[in-house]
Amino acid sequence: xxxxxxxxxxYDRPPVIAAHRSIAGPKEGKGPLAAWFDxxxxxxxxxxxSWELAEMEMVRRCVQAALNEAHVTDEQAQAMxxxxxxxxxxxxxxxxxxLGVPFxxxxxxxxxxxxxxxxxxxxxxxxxxxxxxCVASSHYCTAERQFRFPLELGNQRPPQASxxxxxxxxxxxxxxxxxxxxxxxxxxGRIIDLNISxxxxxxxxxxxxxxxxxxxxxxxxxxxxxDYDLIATGDLGWIGRDLLLELASAADMPLPxxxxxxxxxxxxxxxxxxxxxxxxxxxxxxxxxxxxxxxLEAGDIRRLLLVGSGAMFSPTxxxxxxxxxxxxxxxxxxxxx
Amino acid sequence: MSRQPFTPDQYKELVHKLTPPSRMLRGYxxxxxxxxxxxxxxxxxxxxxxxxxxGEITAPMFTTSxxxxxxxxxxxxxxxxxxxxxxxxxxxxxxxxxxxSVAAPAIEFQREGAIMGVGARLFTLAGPVLAYGIASSxxxxxxxxxxxxxxx
Numbered sequence: 177x178x179x180x181x182x183x184x185x186x187y188d189r190p191p192v193i194a195a196h197r198s199i200a201g202p203k204e205g206k207g208p209l210a211a212w213f214d215x216x217x218x219x220x221x222x223x224x225x226s227w228e229l230a231e232m233e234m235v236r237r238c239v240q241a242a243l244n245e246a247h248v249t250d251e252q253a254q255a256m257x258x259x260x261x262x263x264x265x266x267x268x269x270x271x272x273x274x275l276g277v278p279f280x281x282x283x284x285x286x287x288x289x290x291x292x293x294x295x296x297x298x299x300x301x302x303x304x305x306x307x308x309x310c311v312a313s314s315h316y317c318t319a320e321r322q323f324r325f326p327l328e329l330g331n332q333r334p335p336q337a338s339x340x341x342x343x344x345x346x347x348x349x350x351x352x353x354x355x356x357x358x359x360x361x362x363x364x365g366r367i368i369d370l371n372i373s374x375x376x377x378x379x380x381x382x383x384x385x386x387x388x389x390x391x392x393x394x395x396x397x398x399x400x401x402x403d404y405d406l407i408a409t410g411d412l413g414w415i416g417r418d419l420l421l422e423l424a425s426a427a428d429m430p431l432p433x434x435x436x437x438x439x440x441x442x443x444x445x446x447x448x449x450x451x452x453x454x455x456x457x458x459x460x461x462x463x464x465x466x467x468x469x470x471x472l473e474a475g476d477i478r479r480l481l482l483v484g485s486g487a488m489f490s491p492t493x494x495x496x497x498x499x500x501x502x503x504x505x506x507x508x509x510x511x512x513x
Numbered sequence: 514m515s516r517q518p519f520t521p522d523q524y525k526e527l528v529h530k531l532t533p534p535s536r537m538l539r540g541y542x543x544x545x546x547x548x549x550x551x552x553x554x555x556x557x558x559x560x561x562x563x564x565x566x567x568g569e570i571t572a573p574m575f576t577t578s579x580x581x582x583x584x585x586x587x588x589x590x591x592x593x594x595x596x597x598x599x600x601x602x603x604x605x606x607x608x609x610x611x612x613x614s615v616a617a618p619a620i621e622f623q624r625e626g627a628i629m630g631v632g633a634r635l636f637t638l639a640g641p642v643l644a645y646g647i648a649s650s651x652x653x654x655x656x657x658x659x660x661x662x663x664x665x
Contacts, residue, residue: 226624326621328588329638330597330604330613332540335533371521372528380528384517391516418531426518 178301181396183363183389185294187301190358193509194307194350195246198466199238201316201342204454207444212467213343214241220317220342227317228266231344235260235271235313238344246348248307253277255299257292258311260457261285261319261340268311277309286378286411287365288312289345289461290484290505294362296349297507306351313344314456323375323491336377338413338455341443345461347469356473358510361397365389365504367488375487375494379416379440379452382485385502386412387423389483393506394429401431404508405477408468410460410484411440413453439463460484472511480509544603547596551607555580577608584612589620614638 180186198213205216217234224230235258243253256275259282260267272279284291292310299305319340320327349359368385375381386409394400401407412420417438424431442463443454464482471477485504494500519527555576562572587593593613596604604610618637622630636643 326617
């Protein structure tokens with residue numbers, strides 16, 4: 177069975193995660209998850225001329241490290257699926273230019289990493305690829321200048337604003353029979369818009385989409401939250417996580433607060449002045465590849481539902497007073513016994 | 514098919530309930546003392562300029578020039594954004610804040626070149642202030658011109 181219900185792929189030949197790598201920026205490297213990241217950057221410019229080139233270099237290094245770990249050469253890598261927050265996803269495509277790996281560019285805002293996992297797993301399970309690198313990145317300095325204000329502008333942020341993470345995460349999927357983790361199913365979410373027009377409040381804009389995606393996943397697979405050791409969303413932030421819990425309770429399918437974490441809410445300490453928490457494509461990617469996959473490998477958790485969410489707005493739609501539509505993708509990652 | 518338990522209006526209410534408010538009183542106080550301090554510095558500069566006999570027209574220009582210089586320099590040194598984060602409108606409204614809003618994009622968009630980078634982006638933030646500031650001063654000037662018979 178390769179499809180269940182209305183939105184879920186159940187992979188006939190579930191790909192294994194042959195390698196995974198994470199890179200975090202200096203601020204992220206001072207947060208609660210510092211010890212879990214494979215690399216913490218000291219210089220967020222990575223010795224480059226511009227922030228965009230720095231983000232591209234971060235993606236390149238992350239993908240290269242994952243390929244090296246799995247002893248896959250650039251020539252053997254069959255596809256790189258990824259995206260970022262830059263206009264025309266230049267960080268990912270420029271990194272793919274440097275690596276020379278066949279490239280499928282994706283955009284799902286902060287959900288991009290999980291979007292890549294869901295599609296990459298389907299392509300491997302379907303026999304179209306033997307391996308695929310799924311990657312997503314974000315950089316505080318490229319996102320600020322594109323979506324908000326110049327860095328040196330003296331302005332204030334509201335409490336509901338999130339902090340774009342400087343981070344990158346990358347997972348190498350493979351059909352070879354090794355590695356301890358497998359992606360067993362994936363759910364493609366719908367765009368949900370409950371008319372939140374505050375582009376700063378992305379947690380509020382995305383929480384209904386995350387709820388919809390989780391509900392679809394459970395309905396399609398016949399599972400409940402009890403079938404998962406952990407449900408990890410990204411990136412709703414502290415406020416968005418509370419909203420998700422409220423939505424789930426009101427819909428009579430409560431989620432267990434002790435087994436629901438949010439990647440954005442886990443990335444920073446409250447004192448780090450990240451307001452509602454971390455966001456950006458790199459947040460869920462680095463937290464999943466750095467922290468969650470290592471916890472799965474350690475046997476601390478056995479089955480994870482990773483739900484990536486994205487706020488699908490642009491500065492243009494925002495200025496034209498449009499609301500912020502949300503999207504979410506869910507991937508079930510299991511430890512193989 | 515909608516799985517949402519709330520209508521947009523109900524959801525908006527829930528979001529409002531769960532979102533912590535900005536700390537207004539603290540914000541007002543910080544804006545008041547930092548903004549007030551900048552204005553005191555400006556007044557002190559004007560008095561000094563008068564002592565130097567710069568004249569009634571030159572003295573305010575001297576003050577503005579010094580404050581713009583200070584605002585721009587602090588932006589370049591990476592200090593003004595820290596002040597702005599603390600003081601909000603207190604450091605955004607005085608002319609130092611105007612200088613910051615021009616200097617910040619000038620630094621940010623250097624890498625896009627002198628013409629389409631710095632040149633085109635220099636007034637992205639200050640542009641509206643200039644456009645409506647100049648437009649309203651023209652409007653006020655016309656009103657003054659029409660009414661000067663009665664006013665003077």
